Amino acid sequence: MKRRLAREIVVQSLYQMEMNEEATTASAVDMLVEEVHTENEIEANAADVAVIDAYMRELIQGVVEHKAAIDDMLQRYLTGWQVDRLSRVDRQILRLACYELVFRDDAPPKAIINEAIELAKHFGTDESGKFVNGVLGRLLTALDELKPKA
Numbered sequence: 001m002k003r004r005l006a007r008e009i010v011v012q013s014l015y016q017m018e019m020n021e022e023a024t025t026a027s028a029v030d031m032l033v034e035e036v037h038t039e040n041e042i043e044a045n046a047a048d049v050a051v052i053d054a055y056m057r058e059l060i061q062g063v064v065e066h067k068a069a070i071d072d073m074l075q076r077y078l079t080g081w082q083v084d085r086l087s088r089v090d091r092q093i094l095r096l097a098c099y100e101l102v103f104r105d106d107a108p109p110k111a112i113i114n115e116a117i118e119l120a121k122h123f124g125t126d127e128s129g130k131f132v133n134g135v136l137g138r139l140l141t142a143l144d145e146l147k148p149k150a
Helices: 003-019 025-038 046-065 067-077 088-103 109-123 128-141
Strands: none
Touching: 003 025, 003 046, 003 088, 003 109, 025 046, 046 067, 046 088, 067 088, 067 128, 088 109, 088 128, 109 128
């Protein structure tokens, strides 16, 4: 599965949803998938996007459903920052990574953090990768107590 591509599209979809408060999870993903078929600025293979479609939608829906809990968790590990004061890009990357770390078990934590750092370097500022790494590194130390109990 093309998890990196899925994460890229999810971050872009979350960003789109925040910029356009009326966007739904489905419409945000649909818009980026349509873009792949028309302009393809993200240079994705349409067949790859079709394969990861359900996975992308699960991720974005999960982030949206758990947004309040995710933001509360992130706030605990943001030193000298407020979630709503973060750049929109960094906020979406951190939300996605936190969701995957805490609410899913289908990828190793270090892989999730590495992917988040790469997304931050790609979409964010020069300092975004270090910032995301620091926040997620602190969150990782408390991961066992953050995960919902079954």
